[in-house]
Amino acid sequence: MIKKMQLPLQTLNLITGFMVWVIISSLLPFIREDIAIPAEKLAMVTALPVVLGSILRIPLGYYANVLGARVIFLASFVLLLFPVYYISEAGTYGDLIIGGLFLGIGGAVFSVGVTSLPKYYPKEKHGFVNGIYGIGNLGTALSTFMAPIAATQLGWSLTIKLYLGLLMIFIVLNFFFGDRHETKVKTPIMDQIKGVIKNEKLWLFSLFYFITFGSFVAFTIYLPNFLVTNFDLEKVDAGLRTAGFIALATFMRPVGGWLGDKFQPLLLLIATFVIYTGAAVLLAFVPSMGLYTVGCLAIAFSAGLGNGVIFKLVPMYFNKQAGIVNGIVSMMGGLGGFFPPIMLSLIYSLTGQYSIGFMLLSEVALASLVLVIWLYYHGKLALTSEVFNSTGQGILVTDIAGNIKSVNPAFTKLTGFTEQEVLGKKPNVLKSGKQEKAFYQDLWSNLKEKGMWQGEIWNKRKNGEDYLQWLNISAIKDETGEHLRYVGTFTDITEERKA
Known part of the structure; x- marks a missing residue:
């Protein structure tokens, strides 16, 4: 019974972690009314939680194998109580920086489930299972949608305190319903790193996830404030539109995993980056609200599809080192969400527009498309060579x-x-x-x-x-x-x- 509960429980854990992870970016328009934040430092406030959330994914992925998901989720949610309360009492820019840094723990829990859940299912279902778990991305949409509504009625400080109750609920759920007998893997972390560090597929998958998940995080952080300042939308309207972006990307994640179980995953990645490149070119021209919406939704579609496919590929190629590889790949995805907002802010401060930033995004996506095509044909040649030699x-x-x-x-x-x-x-x-x-x-x-x-x-x-x-x-x-x-x-x- 406990084993059957792990997929829904860990998915809900991820939703909770991601809800906490984006508290600041979801409520930033409200927080700015009380705390003076220089315009050039806005990107730093929203991007800093991504840093720790990315770096911690490596040790959390590893220790999920060593200690089990139950212990790691429990410890993470207990630790999150402190920065959440601290931010709710914040009065300065420095408070937001300190508290926001430790909010990253909420984003780091991603690598726990993708390491733990495949242990409960056969290989032919790993893509779909990791895709279902990836629905936890919905946590960012829930915060982006619900937090502004609550803040309108309660104020941003009390809204943040509500998250303390949510964390307490999931501490209790994991204590009673987490799997105490999960299969453990205790290979030393340095041995696992040495076993994968020279494998080019690790770094290619990291690059692909840097773009697909990175764009998901970056747009989640960037859209609410961008829509308000550039299209003069109301804060709640901007939150709803951002929530729509997140919902589509989240829905496509299990679809991508399921398709990865049924078809050649690398061909699906080729399609992902074709769409991605075209959408980034469209956004580079800063079109009307209608075309901008089309471009953003195309990014959401391809990012979600790519996210699901990549975590079908990881256990295919790295079965014995899944924990550490999941940590490294997901870390790179998190870092992919850190750099674009800073880059876009810098480009905007220098040029007064975002076009160059989106053109750079399209070029990176195009380069990734070329690399996926190379990987696909390289794999076919490697298979031919393997048959020839064996x-x-x-x-x-x-x-x-x-x-x-x-x-x-x-x-x-x-x-x-x-x-x-x-x-x-x-x-x-x-x-x-x-x-x-x-x-x-x-x-x-x-x-x-x-x-x-x-x-x-x-x-x-x-x-x-x-x-x-x-x-x-x-x-x-x-x-x-x-x-x-x-x-x-x-x-x-x-x-x-x-x-």
Whole structure:
């Protein structure tokens, strides 16, 4: 029973953590009425919670494996009580900076669930399960939507104090319903880091999540104030529109995970960055409210889709190091939410507009698209290489003139010849002398006319021993039907013939 409760409980935990994480950005228009915040420092106030929320994802992901999700969620919510209360009593810009920094714990809990929940489900459901857990992003939408409404009636200080009660409820829920017997993984953290740090897929996934989740966080932080100052919207209206952005991105996350379970995840990422690039170009021209809405919703759609797909890919490639990899990838996503608001504010202060910032965003998305395409085809080539090297059949590849270009390990095992010994030579280095010249003439005639030949042939090993092969030779053709190379596969059937 407890195991079945982990997905809904941990998803609600994430909603709570994310609600707390964005308290300041959700209530910033109200807080500014009482606390003087210089315009050039607004980005720092809203972005600082993202810093600790990003960096802490590595240790929280690791310790979720070591101690279990129950302990980590409990400890995180207890610790959050202090900065939430401190911010509710804030009277200066410095108070917001100090309290906001420690609000990052609420965003850091993300890496706990993506590490813990796959333990309860088979691999073919990991994308969907992590996508459902990602609905916890909805916490930012709930705060963005509900906090301004409550602050209108109660004031921002009392509204923030309401979050203390929410945290207490989830401390109790995790204490009683968290899984005390979750499977633990206790590989030392440095051993796990050393095992993945040189894997290029870790850094590619980190870059992709830097953009997709980073844009989700950045737009969540950036939109409420931007819509008020640039389109003269009411604060509640701006909050509603931002909540719509968050809701669409959050809904697309489980959809992306589910699609990742059903289809090739890298192809879905290609589609993600195609949409993303186009939307960022549209936003760069600072269009009318209608077109701006279309661009933002396209970003939300692609960001949510990409977020779900990426956390299908992580357990596919890093099953044993999921905790530390989830922490690193999700940390990079959090940092992706830290830099864009600062960059946009800096560009705006220098140019008076945001266009250059969005054009830079489109260029980064385009570069990511190229990298995903490379990763997709690199993976196909790696699979081909793996099959080539691991098959039990001997394989040799020749050019059109019959010069050997490549052989596999099974070729060496069956013939005794290493690749270096046969490269550039003709296959007749294996010739036994038991077949007449007419046999080889017939073989090549069939190969050139029909594109293939198969049959029994006597060949010789490096040690001089004759053996009987079953040999298949196929021609590799170009689009015009011209032969480019020949591939021969063979097995030793000497013992079978004797039997």
